Amino acid sequence: MPQQMDSPRRSDAQRNRERILEVAVTELSRCADTPLSVIAKKAGVGQGTFYRNFPNRESLVLEIYRHEMQQVADSADHLLATRAPDEALRAWMDRLSEFAMTKAGLADAIRQVTGAPGGPAKPSPTPVARAAELLLRANDEAGTIRPGVTADDFLLAIAGLWQLAPSDDWRPRAARLLDLVMDGLRTGAQRG
DSSP states (O other), rough: OOHHHHHHHHHHHHHHHHHHHHHHHHHHHTTTTOHHHHHHHHHHHOOHHHHHSSHHHHHHHHHHHHHHHHHHHHHHHHHHHOOOOHHHHHHHHHHHHHHHHHHHHHHHHHHHHSSTOOOOOOOOOOOHHHHHHHHHHHHHHHTTTTTTOOOHHHHHGGGGGGGGTTSSSSHHHHHHHHHHHHHHHHOOOOOO
């Protein structure tokens, strides 16, 4: 019986946490200095609930970064299961550009948190690199991209995404950039 009562509490707690993260992404993208009390209020949670989930600004900002990065990484498996490898890679590149713009919008908040002396380190982009490697390997095996492209090569090739301004109409420019990268990846493909 106690287990059944814990489950709804856990799901409510998870929903609260997710709601806080959603609101925080939006608010901190607009202004890195948004007060935590404003985020809690817009998320519809009390300050106690907020601080149980995120005891300080640093923990919130780093969790947003980690959460967004993990969602991008996790989307690679789904895309590979539902599309041809080259279509999955190109769709994932679009998802990554969305992440890049979210990260760019949060850049000031992330810099404030990780730039302070003795502050926490920025989370590693490892999940995104692993997802890129998975997609590249699937394309390599299918012969849809040139052989031997590494995740490092790929991430360096698309690094221009992080130069786009999120306040501009960045989507058409990102699409052109990613189409150029995809065309380059297809050149020399071994597909028979």
